[in-house]
Amino acid sequence: MLNLSKKFLQAFSVSGAENGLAAIIKEELKSVADDCIVDPMGNLLIMRKGKNSAKKLMIASHMDEIGFVVTGFTGEGFVKVAPIGGIDAIASSFHKVRFQNGLSGVLVSESEVKAADLNVKKLVVDIGAKDKKDAEKKLKVGDLCAVAPMFQRLSGSRYAAKAFDDRIGCVVSAFAALHAEKPAYDTWFVFTVQEEVGCRGSKTSAFRIMPDYGIALDVTAADECGNGSPVTKLGKGAAIKIKDRSVLCSTAIVERLSALAEDAKIPYQYEVLPYGGTDTSSMQIAGAGCAAGCISIPTRYIHSPVETIDMKDLDACAKLLIEFIEKGI
Ligand SMILES: [Zn+2]
Structure with missing residues (x-):
């Protein structure tokens, strides 16, 4: 995932101008795609066929940066x-x-x-x-x-870069698309546009897919106080979102992700974020609605040029996402 991170982080991808990054991701995933759509807004939708094509899973990560x-x-x-x-x-x-x-x-x-x-x-x-x-x-x-792009190893498995938000969400999604065994459902890996200006790309792509289940991948605050205690802790594993200001995650997804993490011994923690918004909300209320949740990557100094993550958390997020893709609800 380190190599994918470096590759994705080099791209210019300010909201509204994500086509360069979309081209890189499309190239990376073409070998596993059963279907591929670039929609009129610029969202990149890549589908892998599942065992049960009667249900659809949408995975959303946003390509744009501030x-x-x-x-x-x-x-x-x-x-x-x-x-x-x-x-x-x-x-x-x-x-x-x-x-x-x-x-x-x-x-x-x-x-x-x-x-x-x-x-x-x-x-x-x-x-x-x-x-x-x-x-x-x-x-x-x-x-x-x-x-300008910056990618710096700190100590151990910790790295600082600009735009880890949400390039690392795209990395986790792309990695899962490449490495998951046969998905439980037809699975749409959607790389969305214009999240940073109001979760816009995920609205149209979720409307197109009308998923039964939705999982977003995005960063969340680490080691920073929400209501008196840190929202998440760096290095303590994948963060299963309970809520942010845009969404109350579906309990079926929260419970399923928790059970999968327990069974596979994947380190995880819960995230209750008093602010912020994610593509989770767009999926949850698309069309007649779906069961939506979010796997968050703990990140320090979000929206600064030195956003900092622990690669071990990234591994945990990828493992958990792959578990969900393979096993479903
Ligand atoms: Zn984000």
Whole structure:
């Protein structure tokens, strides 16, 4: 999964511009796909036939990451930007960024802004332009950028990178698609678009599939307090979601995932997240509704350029997902 992580993390995939990553994933999974659809929004849907084709399982992980869109230029040649998704100004600023056309820049605050007053409205990108005219030769309004790729091993099995949210969800899903034995049901591995701006791609893809069961793969807060105690702990295994602000997971899924983890001795923990939203909610309320849950990957510093995970948790999430795909409810 390390190799898949490195490969997926290199792609430019700001919300609305996920086609580069979709092409990489499609190529990776073509050998196991019984069906493959890229829908009008850009969602990538890959199906593996199951033992029981009367039921459908949808696995959702989102390809997009937060970033910025160019809104204009200052006289001095700085690039004005607006956020796409939940940007934290302090976490994002004074980092290298990469535009979709390959151009590099650094995300900084407007010169007169003190650190304490920093917010997303005060961020600009310095691309080294001499003046406005020079900047306009290199970029136009509507161009996208994100923090430049970074992937760093820390100690042991812990790694830091930008956009682990939700590239590692895509990694777990792709790994399961490649390595699961015959699925219990027809299983749709869906790599969704525009999650960071309101779980949009999962709405249309869930409507298309109308699954009986849905499992999302996404990151969740680790070692950070929810209601006085950490939501999850790094290194303590796959997190079975109970709720976030968008969803109350179906108890049938929570119970089944817990039983599968117990039986296969996969380390797991429960996640009760007081904020946030995931593609789980779209699947649960698509059409006439389905039984939906989420396997979350504990992650520190979410939406910063140094999101940190423990690969052992990733292994646990993949094992648990494979168990569910093979055995079903
Ligand atoms: Zn996410």
